[in-house]
Amino acid sequence: MSQTLSKTSGTKKNTANHASLELINEVQQFLYREARLLDAEQFRDWLGMLTEDIHYWMPYRYQRYRRNEKDPTIYEASYFNDSLDDLDKRVRRTEMDTCRSEDPASRFAHVITNIEVELTENSDELTVYSLTSVHRNMNEDDGHVMIGHREDLLRRVNSELKIARRKIILDQNIFTNKKLNTFL
Amino acid sequence: MNAITPNPFDYHQFVNTEEGWIDRRIFWEETIYQRELEQIFAKAWQFVAHDSMIPETNDFYTTYMGEDGVIVSRQKDGSVNVFLNSCPHRGNKICLADEGNARNFSCNYHGWGFSPGGKLLGLPNEQIVYDDGDIDLERWGPRQARVDTYKGLIFATFDEEAPSLEEFLGDFRWYLDIMLDHDEGGTEFIGGGIKSYINANWKFGIENFIGDAYHGAWTHDSGARALMGESLPVPEPAGSYQASMNGHGWEFGTDGFYDLAILGQPKILEYYEKLKPKMAERLGELRATIFGSLASVAMFPNCSFLPGVQAFRVWLPRGPRKLELRTWTIVNKNMPDEIKQAFNIACNQTFNPAGIFEMDDGDNWEGNTSINKGVVTRGEKLHYGCGMKRRIEHSELPGVIYESQYSEANQRQFYQRWADLMSARSWDDVPTRYTPRYAGKPTRPE
Numbered sequence: 001m002s003q004t005l006s007k008t009s010g011t012k013k014n015t016a017n018h019a020s021l022e023l024i025n026e027v028q029q030f031l032y033r034e035a036r037l038l039d040a041e042q043f044r045d046w047l048g049m050l051t052e053d054i055h056y057w058m059p060y061r062y063q064r065y066r067r068n069e070k071d072p073t074i075y076e077a078s079y080f081n082d083s084l085d086d087l088d089k090r091v092r093r094t095e096m097d098t099c100r101s102e103d104p105a106s107r108f109a110h111v112i113t114n115i116e117v118e119l120t121e122n123s124d125e126l127t128v129y130s131l132t133s134v135h136r137n138m139n140e141d142d143g144h145v146m147i148g149h150r151e152d153l154l155r156r157v158n159s160e161l162k163i164a165r166r167k168i169i170l171d172q173n174i175f176t177n178k179k180l181n182t183f184l
Numbered sequence: 185m186n187a188i189t190p191n192p193f194d195y196h197q198f199v200n201t202e203e204g205w206i207d208r209r210i211f212w213e214e215t216i217y218q219r220e221l222e223q224i225f226a227k228a229w230q231f232v233a234h235d236s237m238i239p240e241t242n243d244f245y246t247t248y249m250g251e252d253g254v255i256v257s258r259q260k261d262g263s264v265n266v267f268l269n270s271c272p273h274r275g276n277k278i279c280l281a282d283e284g285n286a287r288n289f290s291c292n293y294h295g296w297g298f299s300p301g302g303k304l305l306g307l308p309n310e311q312i313v314y315d316d317g318d319i320d321l322e323r324w325g326p327r328q329a330r331v332d333t334y335k336g337l338i339f340a341t342f343d344e345e346a347p348s349l350e351e352f353l354g355d356f357r358w359y360l361d362i363m364l365d366h367d368e369g370g371t372e373f374i375g376g377g378i379k380s381y382i383n384a385n386w387k388f389g390i391e392n393f394i395g396d397a398y399h400g401a402w403t404h405d406s407g408a409r410a411l412m413g414e415s416l417p418v419p420e421p422a423g424s425y426q427a428s429m430n431g432h433g434w435e436f437g438t439d440g441f442y443d444l445a446i447l448g449q450p451k452i453l454e455y456y457e458k459l460k461p462k463m464a465e466r467l468g469e470l471r472a473t474i475f476g477s478l479a480s481v482a483m484f485p486n487c488s489f490l491p492g493v494q495a496f497r498v499w500l501p502r503g504p505r506k507l508e509l510r511t512w513t514i515v516n517k518n519m520p521d522e523i524k525q526a527f528n529i530a531c532n533q534t535f536n537p538a539g540i541f542e543m544d545d546g547d548n549w550e551g552n553t554s555i556n557k558g559v560v561t562r563g564e565k566l567h568y569g570c571g572m573k574r575r576i577e578h579s580e581l582p583g584v585i586y587e588s589q590y591s592e593a594n595q596r597q598f599y600q601r602w603a604d605l606m607s608a609r610s611w612d613d614v615p616t617r618y619t620p621r622y623a624g625k626p627t628r629p630e
């Protein structure tokens with residue numbers, strides 16, 4: 001597995017770390033709801049699922065020889081390297097009546113799978129791994145698929161789950177489309 | 185320059201700068217595209233990398249000159265080699281990574297080994313496989329390009345006959361200094377660049393940056409309002425310009441700060457407010473004012489940047505109907521880390537496939553390209569006649585100068601240069617279409 005994906009998952013067998021079925025179910029429903037909001041371009045509501053201190057990060061995916069591989073940092077090129085304020089600017093763009101390149105609208109399907117829930121030392125926080133496969137169709141026949149490996153930190157704020165950190169590692173080296181007009 | 189195939193056309197027939205139109209076939213036809221690879225990308229100097237991308241000995245970066253894959257690699261003596269990324273045995277790609285460090289390269293097929301500089305070093309089981317006289321290692325290394333640099337930018341060409349880089353850039357160096365030499369430490373790239381495809385002819389990207397101030401206020405209105413809370417200004421003709429030199433072009437206002445403000449980062453504005461007086465000492469008042477003004481730039485044939493926004497990019501041709509865009513953020517080496525990071529975040533937020541501005545451009549260029557599938561459509565001309573009568577002489581600005589940055593002057597000059605190179609049998613046929621002021625002279629007082 002490439003070093004740019006988390007190495008902490010997979011081998012860990014700490015039973016104290018096991019999330020209850022009820023909790024797993026809650027997380028799954030949370031992520032599916034998020035996907036539905038993104039499919040429907042309800043970005044304002046989506047922002048409401050994030051904490052005030054969110055770091056939403058999708059670094060560029062390099063192709064390097066194994067011996068040269070290194071973890072991405074926030075000090076390099078990224079598709080997203082955003083605070084809540086930064087994300088808000090992106091959402092504002094889509095809300096303008098002059099956002100012509102999004103009209104007619106794209107058609108999205110965010111398919112969320114491989115959900116894994118891990119407890120953390122902080123009882124308010126969970127580490128959640130998932131895979132998102134985003135299918136985007138637009139114009140007459142412009143189709144595009146993006147696969148993102150996600151690592152989230154979810155936090156319970158006033159009994160509701162929110163996303164406090166998200167790191168997305170894309171499969172593609174060359175991003176094979178002109179625009180990434182959604183969130184992963 | 186020996187024409188690789190006989191030159192059947194005078195390509196000036198596709199470009200009429202007097203009447204202000206372009207023939208759409210240059211954005212569609214495969215035969216014209218193949219000719220571009222031969223006449224432009226196999227001959228013109230092209231940006232391949234920034235010095236800062238390969239700082240250490242044996243660092244390498246892989247890219248393309250036209251569709252020819254190349255390895256750009258740092259040598260022990262600090263120089264840079266650029267050579268074909270293709271093994272001279274059966275042609276396989278020598279290097280498969282974007283970047284890295286390699287004490288040598290070996291081909292995955294039969295294992296021919298190459299030095300970081302591209303010398304053929306050895307063949308596996310050479311004693312058994314080859315007899316004396318079968319192969320001369322000196323002669324069978326991958327083909328090397330000519331390499332030169334200008335203030336941090338590395339350029340290469342495969343044409344031995346091409347003029348020097350200095351002559352190729354000409355007076356455009358005077359403008360390049362605004363971007364590359366406005367601070368004493370020079371520039372560097374922020375780590376990494378993002379690669380993406382756009383299904384558009386490569387020339388639509390470059391002509392947008394060379395002179396399309398016009399699209400800004402319309403195409404990018406939603407982005408501008410989201411970032412700054414207001415629409416982009418429509419610049420007054422007076423005090424804004426298009427400057428062109430042999431296909432390189434800069435369109436700019438003289439407001440001094442607009443492109444710096446566009447990113448919505450107060451830290452960046454503060455940094456440049458402090459730097460501007462020093463910049464004026466270094467480059468003169470006019471050039472210090474041009475930096476940061478509403479502007480966009482392109483170097484012939486396929487490299488662009490936005491001074492002030494600090495977005496830097498190259499448009500690699502991928503057939504007549506597709507391009508590969510590579511984007512970077514360029515900053516001053518001596519900038520505080522905090523300002524570098526502010527640029528890294530702001531620049532990526534605006535200019536990459538997920539960028540607030542970038543996202544509004546791609547569909548238009550794809551539309552410009554794909555619609556030419558229709559034969560009737562393809563037979564129609566495109567209008568490039570904006571600002572035909574606004575040519576002026578300027579005491580300080582070198583090059584062909586047109587007043588008003590809303591103009592298609594730079595685009596017409598770009599396509600003129602394109603036609604000149606496409607039709608040329610040798611570099612002697614390629615005219616210089618402006619009066620150089622800095623030939624053989626430095627563009628900044630030492």
Ligand code: FES
Nearest residue numbers: 271273274291294
């Ligand atoms: S193709 Fe490279 S060693 Fe044979």
Ligand SMILES: [Fe+2]
Nearest residue numbers: 399403404545
């Ligand atoms: Fe644009």
